[in-house]
Each structure stands twice: as C-alpha cells, then as structure tokens.
Amino acid sequence: MPYKILGHTADIRLSVEGRDLEELFKDALKGMVFIAGPREPEDSKETKRRIRISAGDRTALLIDFLNEVLFGMEKNYEFYTDVDFKELSPIKLAAELKARPAIRFERNIKAVTYHEAEITENENNLLSTKIVFDI
Amino acid sequence: MEKSDLRKIKDWLWEIPRESKPGMRVPARIFATEKMIDEILEDRSLDQLANVAALPGIAGRAVAMPDIHEGYGFPVGGVAAFDAENGVISPGGIGYDINCGVRLLCSEIGLSEIRSRVPELGKALYREIPSGVGRAGRLKLSDKELDEVLLKGSRRLVEQGYADSEDSANAEENGYLRTADPKAVSGRAKDRGRDQLGTIGAGNHFVELEEIEEIFDEEKAGKLGLFSGQVVILIHTGSRGLGHQVATDYIKTMMNAASKYNIALPDRELASAPFDSEEGQSYFQAMSAAANFAWANRELVSWEARQAWQSVLGEEAGKLRLLYDVAHNIAKVEEHLVDGKKKKLVVHRKGATRAFPDQPVLVPGSMGTRSYLLSGEEAAMTESFGSSCHGAGRRMSRTEARKTIVAGELKQNLAAKDIAVFAGSVAGMVEEAPEAYKDVDEVIDVIRRAGIASKVAKMRPVAVIKG
Numbered sequence: 001m002p003y004k005i006l007g008h009t010a011d012i013r014l015s016v017e018g019r020d021l022e023e024l025f026k027d028a029l030k031g032m033v034f035i036a037g038p039r040e041p042e043d044s045k046e047t048k049r050r051i052r053i054s055a056g057d058r059t060a061l062l063i064d065f066l067n068e069v070l071f072g073m074e075k076n077y078e079f080y081t082d083v084d085f086k087e088l089s090p091i092k093l094a095a096e097l098k099a100r101p102a103i104r105f106e107r108n109i110k111a112v113t114y115h116e117a118e119i120t121e122n123e124n125n126l127l128s129t130k131i132v133f134d135i
Numbered sequence: 136m137e138k139s140d141l142r143k144i145k146d147w148l149w150e151i152p153r154e155s156k157p158g159m160r161v162p163a164r165i166f167a168t169e170k171m172i173d174e175i176l177e178d179r180s181l182d183q184l185a186n187v188a189a190l191p192g193i194a195g196r197a198v199a200m201p202d203i204h205e206g207y208g209f210p211v212g213g214v215a216a217f218d219a220e221n222g223v224i225s226p227g228g229i230g231y232d233i234n235c236g237v238r239l240l241c242s243e244i245g246l247s248e249i250r251s252r253v254p255e256l257g258k259a260l261y262r263e264i265p266s267g268v269g270r271a272g273r274l275k276l277s278d279k280e281l282d283e284v285l286l287k288g289s290r291r292l293v294e295q296g297y298a299d300s301e302d303s304a305n306a307e308e309n310g311y312l313r314t315a316d317p318k319a320v321s322g323r324a325k326d327r328g329r330d331q332l333g334t335i336g337a338g339n340h341f342v343e344l345e346e347i348e349e350i351f352d353e354e355k356a357g358k359l360g361l362f363s364g365q366v367v368i369l370i371h372t373g374s375r376g377l378g379h380q381v382a383t384d385y386i387k388t389m390m391n392a393a394s395k396y397n398i399a400l401p402d403r404e405l406a407s408a409p410f411d412s413e414e415g416q417s418y419f420q421a422m423s424a425a426a427n428f429a430w431a432n433r434e435l436v437s438w439e440a441r442q443a444w445q446s447v448l449g450e451e452a453g454k455l456r457l458l459y460d461v462a463h464n465i466a467k468v469e470e471h472l473v474d475g476k477k478k479k480l481v482v483h484r485k486g487a488t489r490a491f492p493d494q495p496v497l498v499p500g501s502m503g504t505r506s507y508l509l510s511g512e513e514a515a516m517t518e519s520f521g522s523s524c525h526g527a528g529r530r531m532s533r534t535e536a537r538k539t540i541v542a543g544e545l546k547q548n549l550a551a552k553d554i555a556v557f558a559g560s561v562a563g564m565v566e567e568a569p570e571a572y573k574d575v576d577e578v579i580d581v582i583r584r585a586g587i588a589s590k591v592a593k594m595r596p597v598a599v600i601k602g
Contacts, residue, residue, distance in 0.1 A: 005534050007532040007534060007535065008178075008205065008532055008533075009178045009180075009204040009205040009529050009530065009531075009532055010204055010205065010206065010211060010529045010532075010533075011206070011207065011533075012533060012534070036268075037562070056390075056391060060387075060390070060403075064387065067383050071323055071327065071380070074327055074376050075323075075326055075327060104267060104268065104559070104560075105267075105268035105337075106268075106560050106562050106563060107268065107337065107338070107560075107562075107563065108268040108336050108337035108338050108602070110231040110232055110338075110379040111231040111379050111382060111383050113207040113208070113231075113404050114207075114386065114390065114402075114403035114404050114406075115206075115207030115208050115402055115403070115404040116207075116402075117403070132207045134207060134230075134231045134232075134379075135338050135533065
C-alpha cells in the first residue's frame with residue numbers, strides 16, 4: 001500500500017511515501033481519493049482535467065495540489081484515478097488528471113491541511129510525509 | 136505534553152504554566168476533570184493549545200473547553216483572544232467550516248401528540264433537506280444573488296420570504312456580520328458554495344427531531360417558551376464548501392505573509408497576520424461573508440424543515456419558532472477585561488460557543504445521546520472570554536470507529552432507544568456513533584461547576600437525519 005491511514009481523534013491522518021516527488025504526489029492522490037470514498041455510476045466515461053500550480057516549497061506544492069484536486073471533486077462531482085505530470089519541480093507543477101464521475105462520496109473532506117505536513121527523506125531513502133485531512 | 140507539565144487549580148480547572156513550553160506568551164487553562172485530562176493527554180490537543188499561547192498578541196490566556204480534542208494547528212474546543220491593535224487573526228483558529236453552528240426550532244406541541252408520525256416526519260425531513268457530500272441544494276445562485284447572501288446572511292432569506300424577521304432577531308449577531316465584504320471571497324469559494332445553500336453536508340452535521348426530556352430551570356425555560364415533552368428540531372451545519380475554500384485561500388495567503396510580519400510558525404496551520412494588516416482585514420471580511428453564508432444556510436434548512444413539518448402534520452401542528460442560533464467556529468471583535476482593563480479583542484472560537492450572560496447556548500450531544508440548552512453565566516466573562524463548550528467532543532478516531540462499531544448493531548441499539556436514523560452513508564453513520572464521543576453529561580457538568588453556563592433543558596433525539 002503506497003499510503004497508510006493513521007489515527008486522528010476527529011479528522012484523518014494519512015502517511016504517504018514515494019521514491020521521488022512524482023510517486024509521492026501520485027500516492028497522496030490515491031490516498032485522498034480512498035478517504036473520500038467515491039461511488040461511480042454505471043457506464044461512466046473518463047475525462048481529463050488540466051491543472052497548473054505553483055507554491056513556495058515542495059510540501060506546500062503537495063498540499064496545494066491536493067486542495068486543487070478537492071476543489072475539482074466538489075465542483076465537478078468527480079474523482080481522479082491517476083495523474084500524468086507534464087512538469088513537476090519542488091515549486092511548480094503542470095498535470096493532467098484522469099477524472100471519472102461520482103454519484104456519491106462516503107466522506108466530506110473539507111480541506112487538506114498543512115498541519116504536520118513536511119516532505120522529508122526517511123530511513124529507506126524514500127520521500128515521506130503525513131497529511132491531515134479536515135473531515 | 137505530560138501531566139506533570141500541568142498545574143491543577145480546581146477539580147475542574149487545570150493550567151499549563153507559561154514556562155512549560157518555550158515561546159508561550161501566556162498560560163493556557165483547560166476546563167476538565169482529572170479523568171478528562173487523562174483522556175485529553177492521549178492526543179496532541181494540549182501541545183496544540185500551548186502553540187496557540189505562543190502567537191503574537193494573545194491576551195490573558197489560551198482557554199480549552201472540556202470537549203477539547205486534537206485538531207490541526209489549533210485544537211478543537213479552544214478559545215484564544217488577540218489584541219485588536221497588536222495581535223493577529225488566524226484562519227486556523229476559526230477552522231475550515233466557518234460559522235459551523237447550531238440552531239433550535241421549537242414546536243407548539245408535545246411528542247405524545249405525534250409519536251406515531253415520527254417515522255413519517257423523519258422521512259419527510261430527510262427528503263426535504265439535502266444531505267451528503269456535495270449534494271446540491273434547491274437554489275443555484277448567480278454571482279449577484281450570492282453576494283447578497285454573503286452581505287446580508289439570514290436577513291437575505293427573510294427578504295426573499297423564506298423566514299420571518301423574528302428568525303434573524305433570534306440568532307447570534309441577528310444572523311449576519313456587518314464586517315462582511317463579498318469582494319474578499321474568491322471566485323472558487325463562490326463556485327464551491329453557489330449551489331449548497333440549504334444543505335447540511337456530511338460528517339458530524341445533522342438535523343434531529345428531539346423532545347425536551349428534562350427541564351432544569353423552570354423560570355428560564357418558561358421565558359423561552361419551553362415545556363417538558365415538547366418537540367424541537369436541532370440543526371447543525373455551517374458554511375459548506377464556500378467557507379472551506381475561504382479558509383484554504385487565506386491560510387495560504389497568511390502562510391506566505393508570515394515572514395513579512397516576522398511571525399514564527401511552529402505549525403503552518405497557525406498561519407496568521409496582524410489583525411490590522413491588509414491580509415488580516417481581508418480575511419476578516421471574507422470570514423464574515425462566509426459566516427453570513429452559514430447563517431443563510433441554516434435559515435434555508437429551517438425553511439425546509441418547516442416545509443416537511445407542515446406537509447406531514449398540517450397547519451394544526453402549529454409553527455416552528457426559532458429559539459436561538461449560535462456559531463461555534465468564528466472570530467468576533469469583542470470587549471473583555473484583561474488584567475483589570477477593558478480591551479478590544481479578536482476572540483477566536485474554534486469548537487466553542489459564545490456564552491454571554493443569559494444568552495441561550497446550544498450544545499449538541501452525539502447521535503443517540505442527549506443535547507443541552509444552557510444559559511450563559513457571569514463567570515464566562517471572566518474565565519473564558521464569554522465562551523462555553525460546543526458539543527460532547529470526539530474521543531475515538533474515525534478509523535477506529537469503523538473497525539470497532541458494527542452498523543447493524545448501532546442501528547439496533549438506536550432503535551431500542553426509539554431513535555430512528557435516516558442516513559445516506561452507513562460508514563458515515565458508524566463514524567458518528569455515540570461511542571466515538573465523550574460523555575456529554577460530564578462535559579456539561581464541568582461547564583456548570585465552572586459557572587460558565589447553567590443548565591436549562593435537556594433534549595432526547597427521536598429521529599436523526601445525516602448525510
């Protein structure tokens with residue numbers, strides 16, 4: 001599992017790791033979609049969404065990326081199965097999200113918070129961080 | 136934080152002295168029994184409270200209510216007041232669900248008169264009030280219409296005929312903050328909220344049909360028009376996606392501005408700016424607008440509840456009168472005494488309810504347990520910046536709740552207590568089970584002993600509507 005759900009009294013704490021930024025961001029996206037728990041209608045079709053984000057550092061970029069995804073999920077009532085990064089640096093990204101429509105979500109993620117988020121290299125030489133989602 | 140870092144002041148009051156953690160500018164006080172403190176120390180709430188006590192311009196002390204639990208940045212169940220001239224405003228101290236709050240509608244009849252109609256009424260409420268994640272409401276507002284709501288709050292709904300002016304008169308701040316400026320709210324925040332007015336969302340939000348089970352103060356209850364066995368409706372929701380996006384936008388703005396104002400952030404979610412700065416004022420205007428959206432939201436949900444009530448019971452069942460509406464995630468400019476001097480403060484209440492003397496204070500319990508109507512008391516003004524608790528407070532994580540609570544058993548247990556549940560998500564219902572929450576009776580007892588608020592009445596749920 002590229003991500004782990006950890007305990008948090010009221011909200012949800014996710015632990016995620018990856019060999020590089022791209023893998024870390026992809027795994028964080030998968031973890032977030034798992035938390036939201038979308039239900040897909042029958043005969044749904046995949047669409048694509050383009051996003052472009054910049055931030056002060058790689059941790060802020062990850063949180064801002066997930067908040068951008070959350071905005072798309074709520075506004076378009078859809079969820080994302082994968083992301084293709086056209087550009088990804090510690091302060092900037094351009095990407096194409098693979099979107100599928102949702103008929104409902106199990107959880108209401110209000111926001112992706114910066115609380116405890118800090119991308120660091122762990123003892124297995126993987127990039128890792130915790131992310132707390134406000135539910 | 137260890138128990139040895141704390142100083143016990145009374146059986147229901149503890150202090151984290153300023154010297155306990157480097158950077159603390161003021162001490163922090165926690166209203167809790169020793170048993171509660173032991174439980175609170177199991178998560179990071181008190182470390183978070185100590186971080187809040189380190190923010191620039193904090194006045195007097197940081198305060199935690201007995202329903203405190205770990206949040207992100209600020210703990211939930213916390214009150215922090217900052218000097219309006221030299222202090223900060225922090226979006227994290229209000230939370231993402233700006234003006235999440237509670238309102239109580241009172242009927243003119245007793246449960247005994249409609250007991251057999253409760254399932255039908257529950258179904259009608261569930262049908263009439265959109266609930267669940269992202270579920271759209273009955274209105275899709277244009278930019279102009281949305282700006283009117285952001286500016287006028289529940290008064291806008293009165294203008295449109297969804298409520299009587301009596302409703303907004305009975306809400307905290309009369310259901311709107313004059314400091315709102317729709318221009319301070321981003322286009323994406325407006326996009327998130329445009330079709331969400333009149334919806335409760337998911338998570339811990341709900342609409343409950345309840346009966347007044349016990350009256351503690353006959354005189355106050357009588358003045359408020361309450362009687363034993365009376366049917367009431369409790370509504371818990373906030374500013375939905377619009378408020379969430381306002382908080383997200385401004386936490387980012389303030390995080391980027393922290394170095395400009397030399398504010399050290401032990402946690403990025405404590406991002407703050409001086410209250411009188413451009414960023415601080417802009418957030419306050421946007422927060423006020425989101426708060427107004429929340430009051431309008433609860434007003435439209437009330438209209439929907441009234442529609443359901445009338446469709447099932449007809450005209451003869453009478454009206455549903457708004458008793459009061461309180462915010463429990465908000466910042467307000469208020470005057471309080473600090474070291475004997477009256478000061479203008481920006482009071483942040485995150486998971487805390489204003490409790491000015493004689494003001495009704497609504498404290499929902501968890502699904503399946505009792506809720507309380509309290510009345511603010513004088514000690515709240517000296518001990519907690521005029522604030523009380525906001526609920527029972529969580530004690531179990533959502534993942535643990537899913538692991539340990541079986542949906543079928545939960546439904547059976549609630550049915551055995553004559554509580555009908557109408558929920559869109561079984562998993563969501565399990566996460567909000569009574570076992571996941573602290574004992575609301577113990578929380579209220581601490582508030583009463585501290586003299587912050589007194590008990591007026593206790594309500595028992597008979598039907599619960601959840602997303």
